[in-house]
Amino acid sequence: xxxxxxxxxxxxxxxxxxxxxxxxxxxxxxxxxxxxxxxxxxxxxxxxxxxxxxxxxxxxxxxxxxxxxxxxxxxxxxxxxxxxxxxxxxxxxxxxxxxxxxxxxxxxxxxxxxxxxxxxxxxxxxxxxxxxxxxxxxxxxxxxxxxxxxxxxxxxxxxxxxxxxxxxxxxxxxxxxxxxxxxxxxxxxxxxxxxxxxxxxxxxxxxxxxxxxxxxxxxxxxxxxxxxxxxxxxxxxxxxxxxxxxxxxxxxxxxxxxxxxxxxxxxxxxxxxxxxxxxxxxxxxxxxxxxxxxxxxxxxx
Amino acid sequence: xxxxxxxxxxxxxxxxxxxxxxxxxxxxxxxxxxxxxxxxxxxxxxxxxxxxxxxxxxxxxxxxxxxxxxxxxxxxxxxxxxxxxxxxxxxxxxxxxxxxxxxxxxxxxxxxxxxxxxxxxxxxxxxxxxxxxxxxxxxxxxxxxxxxxxxxxxxxxxxxxxxxxxxxxxxxxxxxxxxxxxxxxxxxxxxxxxxxxxxxxxxxxxxxxxxxxxxxxxxxxxxxxxxxxxxxxxxxxxxxxxxxxxxxxxxxxxxxx
Numbered sequence: 001x002x003x004x005x006x007x008x009x010x011x012x013x014x015x016x017x018x019x020x021x022x023x024x025x026x027x028x029x030x031x032x033x034x035x036x037x038x039x040x041x042x043x044x045x046x047x048x049x050x051x052x053x054x055x056x057x058x059x060x061x062x063x064x065x066x067x068x069x070x071x072x073x074x075x076x077x078x079x080x081x082x083x084x085x086x087x088x089x090x091x092x093x094x095x096x097x098x099x100x101x102x103x104x105x106x107x108x109x110x111x112x113x114x115x116x117x118x119x120x121x122x123x124x125x126x127x128x129x130x131x132x133x134x135x136x137x138x139x140x141x142x143x144x145x146x147x148x149x150x151x152x153x154x155x156x157x158x159x160x161x162x163x164x165x166x167x168x169x170x171x172x173x174x175x176x177x178x179x180x181x182x183x184x185x186x187x188x189x190x191x192x193x194x195x196x197x198x199x200x201x202x203x204x205x206x207x208x209x210x211x212x213x214x215x216x217x218x219x220x221x222x223x224x225x226x227x228x229x230x231x232x233x234x235x236x237x238x239x240x241x242x243x244x245x246x247x248x249x250x251x252x253x254x255x256x257x258x259x260x261x262x263x264x265x266x267x268x269x270x271x272x273x274x275x276x277x278x279x280x281x282x283x284x285x286x287x288x289x290x291x292x293x294x295x296x297x298x299x300x301x
Numbered sequence: 302x303x304x305x306x307x308x309x310x311x312x313x314x315x316x317x318x319x320x321x322x323x324x325x326x327x328x329x330x331x332x333x334x335x336x337x338x339x340x341x342x343x344x345x346x347x348x349x350x351x352x353x354x355x356x357x358x359x360x361x362x363x364x365x366x367x368x369x370x371x372x373x374x375x376x377x378x379x380x381x382x383x384x385x386x387x388x389x390x391x392x393x394x395x396x397x398x399x400x401x402x403x404x405x406x407x408x409x410x411x412x413x414x415x416x417x418x419x420x421x422x423x424x425x426x427x428x429x430x431x432x433x434x435x436x437x438x439x440x441x442x443x444x445x446x447x448x449x450x451x452x453x454x455x456x457x458x459x460x461x462x463x464x465x466x467x468x469x470x471x472x473x474x475x476x477x478x479x480x481x482x483x484x485x486x487x488x489x490x491x492x493x494x495x496x497x498x499x500x501x502x503x504x505x506x507x508x509x510x511x512x513x514x515x516x517x518x519x520x521x522x523x524x525x526x527x528x529x530x531x532x533x534x535x536x537x538x539x540x541x542x543x544x545x546x547x548x549x550x551x552x553x554x555x556x557x558x
Contacts, residue, residue, distance in 0.1 A: 162409075
């Protein structure tokens with residue numbers, strides 16, 4: 001049903017299912033089934049409240065957009081230059097924000113947990129606790145949320161303004177492929193750069209933790225990092241990196257979808273940017289909950 | 302007397318072949334019917350001007366022609382091909398032969414003028430030879446009189462210059478049909494006349510057939526071979542500029558006042 005009520009806004013002209021079926025010989029039976037399923041769909045569609053229908057239509061549109069994106073990934077003529085430009089925009093231009101966030105994350109986590117750990121006489125476990133919590137969970141999620149705010153909104157606003165000023169339509173009517181040039185490059189750049197940004201932020205968070213430890217106590221660099229790494233294994237790092245790949249996809253895909261499908265009018269640019277952040281953040285939280293369940297079952301146990 | 306059946310606008314005897322044929326085209330947005338029964342032909346080599354009030358369905362009709370919108374019913378054939386039945390590849394090939402100049406010119410604002418013009422050459426025609434690309438870019442920019450602006454960003458250009466660059470970007474693919482969506486809207490009368498004359502020059506140079514959507518009568522006078530008047534989704538009058546200016550229909554004559 002989600003497929004059926006999608007609005008099909010993309011390149012291909014809309015054709016009815018009956019039109020497809022007519023190309024087969026002895027198609028009367030198929031046409032009857034098609035007619036029946038159409039009637040059934042309209043009956044069920046009328047039963048649903050308007051808000052549900054809108055939500056289902058939006059979900060259907062996203063599935064169609066995902067299909068269009070997937071078809072264009074492997075199409076000849078990949079836009080390498082645009083992909084590298086997007087990697088620079090997504091990665092390098094987020095470097096400072098993500099770096100400072102990562103450092104302060106480790107710093108604050110150490111400062112906040114140290115007094116409690118001290119009360120239990122477990123002060124020496126602070127580096128281990130910080131490294132485990134940052135690398136497994138807090139680092140990927142916080143950095144992904146930060147990137148959703150910065151990158152998804154910027155992609156949503158950029159594509160939204162291109163849509164409003166008819167630049168995307170101009171690309172399409174010239175015979176070029178706007179999905180390949182605008183969407184594939186941005187989504188893949190997010191998939192590549194978000195895990196790298198998260199790894200960098202994780203490393204800086206450990207340095208932040210080391211700096212915080214040295215405010216109240218003297219702890220050598222070697223001791224701090226040997227304690228931090230002693231509890232870590234690849235079963236901590238790999239699931240965390242894998243989930244950031246999905247976070248990257250969510251950020252790029254939602255930003256592109258909201259921007260590419262924004263309505264006409266300048267207000268829709270702001271709406272696209274805003275809804276891109278909200279939807280991408282929600283995707284990240286939901287994906288994280290799924291990832292934690294899966295890693296608990298398959299990795300940590 | 303006002304003509305009620307738009308079918309007659311496709312029946313005119315002409316020695317030229319029709320490159321675009323519309324028959325009983327219908328298009329609605331929700332409950333609002335924008336095109337109700339549109340019939341027309343565009344003949345090879347002619348400049349057809351479509352006049353109409355805002356919201357009468359002018360832009361919708363040409364957006365249907367390039368597949369940006371799909372009609373609800375009726376037939377739309379370009380070069381003998383039904384547009385709604387074309388595959389993705391077929392539609393792409395048709396779009397290469399059909400240039401479209403947007404009202405806002407729709408220049409890619411993150412690219413320079415040169416990159417704007419290179420974009421269709423490298424992405425659509427898949428050209429790799431840098432010397433060839435540069436030569437084509439300079440040639441078409443020279444023909445619209447903007448060779449000096451080759452390194453400028455779109456934000457540095459005036460409204461008239463943006464329209465010229467938009468025209469150059471469309472013409473660089475050497476289309477056989479040109480569709481202009483209100484090409485002189487928002488321009489001062491002098492620049493508007495320059496753009497209209499440029500469109501006429503380009504039509505002669507590149508031998509295109511054109512549909513010009515406008516409500517600028519100066520533009521219509523300069524560019525038109527034939528004019529169609531659109532009202533409430535149907536064509537209500539047809540003729541040359543002079544014929545319509547002196548015609549009996551009040552709505553049609555109101556455009557000339």
